[in-house]
Amino acid sequence: MNKKNKSKMQLPFRLNILFFIVFLLFSILIIQLGVVQILNGEEYQQEINETDQEYTQLPVPRGKIYDRNHQLLAGNESVYTITYTPAKGVTAEERLKLAEKLSHYISMPHEDGDYDLSERNKKEYWYLKHTDKAEKRLSDKEKEKMDNGEAYNTILERIKKKEMGDFTKKQREIMAIKKQLDQAMTLTPHVVKNEHVTAEEYSKIAEHLGSLPGINATVGWRRVKPYDETLSGIIGSLSSQKQGIPRDKKEYYTALGYKLNDRVGTSGLEQQYERVLRGRKTKIEYTTNSNGEVIDSEVAVKGKRGKDLVLTIDTKLQKKVNKIIRQEFDNALQSNPYLNRFMDEVYAVVMNPQTGGLLAVTGQRYDQEENKFRNIGVKAMYASFEPGSSVKGATVLSGYESGVINIGTTFLDRPIKIAGTPEKSSYAALGSVNDLDALRLSSNVYMFYIAMRMGGDFHYNRNQSLNYDPDAFREIRNYFSQFGLGVPTQVDFPSESDGYEGPDPKAGNLLDFAIGQYDTYTTLQLAQYVSTIANDGYRVKPHFLKSVHTPVPHEQELGPVDKSVETEVLNKITMDEKYIERVQEGFRQVYQETGGTAAGAFASKPYTAAGKTGTAENDIYKDGEKVLDAENHILVGYAPADDPQVAFAVMVPKMGVSTSQPEVSKNIGERILDTYFQVNE
Known part of the structure; x- marks a missing residue:
């Protein structure tokens, strides 16, 4: 037999051996499976049936909050944390x-x-x-x-x-x-201690974890606010780990997937933007046996900290406005400590009239017992006061649109007497005044004539009753609402007030309404009102949020923009542009022309400002008796007059009346604009 034939015979032999080995291995495997199924199948099946998959979520750090210049306003600080994750049963x-x-x-x-x-x-x-x-x-x-x-x-x-x-x-x-x-x-980490856990406590727990079932020593976070005093209340607060979700919000948050012990924003912007700041929790899948013991775990969804916010607030400006208010407050008390003893708070709002971006929102209260100031900035959005003559721009525009006056209409400014009511007048008999004079000189009588005519009486006679239609209240309030007076500003904040609406629609009250001494408004509403006039009749929504950013691994950096807040126009004043321009000119004359009620503070400035002053009676009563003649002092304005970049409102409630009364609202407004335009004081 030759070599070739011999080789052909050896190949099938080797294949047969290989097939036999494979057959043997498969036989062993089948036998083993049979043993498992017959002898141990019930035991294994019971073990499978007794294991269970559970899920829990671990919190992640919140998003950060920055001001418009990327100064950190609210961040996270690492802290040692002791947690407890109980097993079942x-x-x-x-x-x-x-x-x-x-x-x-x-x-x-x-x-x-x-x-x-x-x-x-x-x-x-x-x-x-x-x-x-x-x-x-x-x-x-x-x-x-x-x-x-x-x-x-x-x-x-x-x-x-x-x-x-x-x-x-x-x-x-x-x-x-x-x-x-x-x-x-069960299977949810709960913080046992996260405040003031020392390094020694942390290391001791970590060393004895084996004898402490469910306990873990980890690193958590706490909220830090470097400018808490400057922006107290605006940034807001979080619930504590102990408190968790507030009871009155339980159903709302649990429906969104929150756990009862989750920390949530309870006030301010922390609450307003809770769902943006919260982030995505880490989701852990646990496998437990019949005794509830964890036998395996793995990360099902990787967590991601909350998105970052950039605000429109200018922290540097906010700090300076706070300082200005405190200094002018002190000056007023030193000037006349008796008559000003009831003046205990001052408010200011500074915003961009074209975009609605809020640059500074502040309030300062003087605590006489502790001899210190407290920041009450949030009250600028819900504490309301009579605005006095500051709203006369809205009154004049209401007169134009209703047809009871026109550009150039004149009235004789002298005291008005309606039958059965006290005499009403301006601070002096101003003589014949037109619409511009009425704003520049702040004529009350001119506004009375607008109110009387809107009420249906075009023929006023001294000491006689008026022909009066109470529906005039509704009409003039409708005009005012177009400026944001008496309606929500729609600011992005958890709460605000739309002021107080007087309940008695009689003729005398309509006249008081026309000069800002009946309904009440917040400082933010007044800032939106003057911004609407500055912005050619476009009322824009005031807002704190400028942009939302996606977080990045580098904690000190801002990530890419996820969302930018665009200017939102709420409404356009339904009036001819020439009327808006006429009031704008009147506001310019208030600040710039001889006799203007604010010209002494602003006429010589390198910037051209415009606006309106206001004074409203706010007498102090105790046990039903008047103990002090007092006034609200108000100033609203904007600059530059021809291309407004900034608008503001200042409210100083309960100033004691005096011939030597310091002009606190004007001083504050002047210094705010000087600071904004970096003019040396």
Whole structure:
């Protein structure tokens, strides 16, 4: 046989051996599967059936908040944190034992030994330490009629304070720890302590994790606000880990996927933009056995911290406005401490009239008892006051549009007397005045004539009754609302006031309304009103938010823009442009021309400002008796007059009346514009 034929015979032989080996391996595998199925299948199937998949979510740091110049206003600071993640079925006895162990490694915050423990916390602790004795409080017959919960609560009710005695400081601390452990939900990390966890406490816990089931030593975060005093209330606050979701918001937030112990914004911009700042939680999938023990875990969804906000607020300007208000407040008190003793707060709003961006929103209150100022800026959006003559621009425009006056219409400014009512007048008899004079000189009588005519009486006769249609109130308020007076400004903030609407639509009150001494408005509404006039009749929505940014790994950098806030025009004044221009000219004359009520402060400035002054009676009463003649002093304005970049409103309530009265509102407004345009004071 030749080599070629021999080779052909060897190849099938080798293949047969290979096939035999493969057959043998498959046979062994089949036998093994059979053994597993027949001998151990039930056991394995039971184990599979007894495991379960659970999900939990871990919080991530909130987005940051910056001002328009990227100064950090609210950020996150890393802190040591002790958490507890309970398995299923953990008993109260087990939590108490765990609390006792933890008490060797950490101390709980308290004030003079007070751990904020309720009577129930103490009774539950005593019950666990004296279970047999406590159970005797309930007879077997009573137990038969109650479920476990009812029986337990009844036993606690029957434990007397005297019986428990006094607890040691160590016992109270254990109760405080257990109180936190009791609040934890299955497989959800709960913060036991995250304020003032020391490095020593952190390392001790980390070292003994093996004997502390469910406890973890990790790094969390807390909110830091470098300019909290400057912007107190505007940035807002978060709920504490202890508080979690506020009770009145429980249904709202849980419907959005929040957990009860999640921290949420409870005020200010933290609340307004909660869903932007919160971020996406890390989602963990746990596999547990029939005993509730975690046998495996993995990250199902990777978390991502919240998006960052850039505001329109200029922190540098805000700080300076705060300082200006405090200085002028002090000057007023030193000038006349008696007559100004009821003046305790001042407000100012500065905004871009073309975009609605809020540059500064502040309020300062002087606490006489503590001899210090407090920041109350949020009240600029909900504290309302009579605005006085500052709203006369809206009154004149209402007169134009209703047809009761026209450009150049004149009236004789002298006291008006309506039958059965006190005499009404301007601060002086101004003689014949037209519409521009009425604004420049701040004529009350001119506004009275507009009101009387809108009420239906074009033929005023001294000491006689008016022909008056009460519907005039509705008409003039409709005109005012186009400027944002008496209606919400729609600012992006959790709450604001639309002011107070006087309830009695009689003729005399309509005349008072026309000079700003009946309805009340907020400082923000007045800023929106003057911005509307400055902006050629376009009322824009005031806003704090400038842009939203996607977070980036580099914590000190701003990420790409996710959303920019565009200017939102709420409405256009339904009046001929020539009327808007006429009032703009009147406002310019108030600040620039001889006799203008604010010309002394602004006429010589390198910028050309325009606006309106205002004074409204705001007498002080105590026990129903007037104790002081007082006034609200108001100033609204904008600059430059021909191309407005900035608008403002200043409200100084309850200034004592005096011939030597300091002009606080004018001084503040002047210094605000000087600061904005960087004019040396």
